[in-house]
Amino acid sequence: MLFWNMCLLTQSDLKRIFEQVDVNGDGFLSLEELNRLLQMTGNSHYTIQELESLVEQKTLGFTEFLFFYKSISEQKNGESIGGGGGGGGDAEELENDLVKTFKVFDLDGDGFITSQELESVLKRLGMWDETNGKDCRSMIRFYDTNLDGRLDFQEFKNMMLLSKA
Structure with a gap:
């Protein structure tokens, strides 16, 4: 998720991304659509099963997508800042x-x-x-x-x- 972390994405940027990735236009991102986005941004190390376990549902509305983005960003920032032991x-x-x-x-x-x-x-x-x-x-x-x-x-x-x- 480095691309997401390092670029300053506004909510309107995230909305445009969400709408672009929502190929069928149903207002939800399937795990496949979410995985496609992750692959486009160079984060293709998740399987569909891992994504399902991570998001705990089969589709994400925009609010859930924002939460997913925020949690991944915070997780990455925490790893960078908190980093244990190794330096x-x-x-x-x-x-x-x-x-x-x-x-x-x-x-x-x-x-x-x-x-x-x-x-x-x-x-x-x-x-x-x-x-x-x-x-x-x-x-x-x-x-x-x-x-x-x-x-x-x-x-x-x-x-x-x-x-x-």
């Missing part, structure tokens, strides 16, 4: 999560995220709305420290960690 494990887990998330956005696998790739993924997640003024080129330019017009992994990592603060 280095949290940093390594964060780095691994960032690599997975980077790969979600790096659609062509060339090691860089372009504004077109960023826009494409945001559209796929239902988070792109031109009327909201979200401009991927501006986002890329803001974090593009070497001014090549795209984000390498280190620039992406800086963006994700700065946006979380």
Whole structure:
């Protein structure tokens, strides 16, 4: 759930995601639809049985989806902050999560995220709305420290960690 944690998602962003993932438009996310969303965000390590055990029901309305998002976010934040004993494990887990998330956005696998790739993924997640003024080129330019017009992994990592603060 790193993508969800590190990007500042508003309730309206989550509503758009919910509606995009609710393929049949019935106002509920089936476990299959929820699993598809998790796979789209690079979190495909859940089976349908694990999801059912986690959410304790077969479908989620929007309110339950918000609760699911909040509980997963809090769980991740608690792991990062509270981390028991090992010290280095949290940093390594964060780095691994960032690599997975980077790969979600790096659609062509060339090691860089372009504004077109960023826009494409945001559209796929239902988070792109031109009327909201979200401009991927501006986002890329803001974090593009070497001014090549795209984000390498280190620039992406800086963006994700700065946006979380």
